[in-house]
Amino acid sequence: MTSTEIINKLPYVYPFLYVDEILSVDNDAIVGTYRYPNDLPFYQGHFKNNPVTPGVILTETMAQIGLVSLGIYITRDQDLAHNDINNEIEIAMTNATIDYFLPVLPTEEVTVKAYKVYFRFNKLKCKVEMYNKRNQLVSRGHISGMIKL
């Protein structure tokens, strides 16, 4: 499954799609990148005259790459079994526990690395880390969600 195939299956569009590219993926881990363009609407308000990417958006980025994209890859065989490549994925984030260490400014690119803790009974739990271009740890934690095709 290619980066483009995974991204095409993501149920998001601008201004809420936070995945540019999946660099590597297997059944246990995924690495992906996203660059925050400076015209994203929330920069107008967070903060006043001082645009900084909100922590919830960092969490969302970690979830879209680390949980949903990995989930799409892990469940790809179920997709084939259904014999319908246009199957919409059903997802719901059920838990996120994240620590934030560094701010991410407009136009910065981040890399998200995620490792599967378990995928049981449609629940995927991942350990997720985000790094900036200088390879500094921006945030890390655990994210869980229910994933169904």
Place this chain on the structure above:
Amino acid sequence: MTIPKDQLIKELKDIVKPYIQNQEAYDNLSENTDFINDLKINSANLVDVILDIEDKYEIDIDNDSMESMINVKNSLEVILSKIKAV
């Protein structure tokens, strides 16, 4: 290994505690208590309950067994049968 039912219910009560949303139903927990309808445990947390049960009793719970474990009574049956099978 056999565990008395009373003890098993008490242990199960400790396992579900972090995931319940209805304290009154939890306080009155009995064999007939339903995890979803009575304790208001959501589907994601029900998975946590199952995984915690696996760890606690060192058993493997398959999809079919998991689907039946929606209340205390069925969960006790699954736990007891899996422990016996070891």
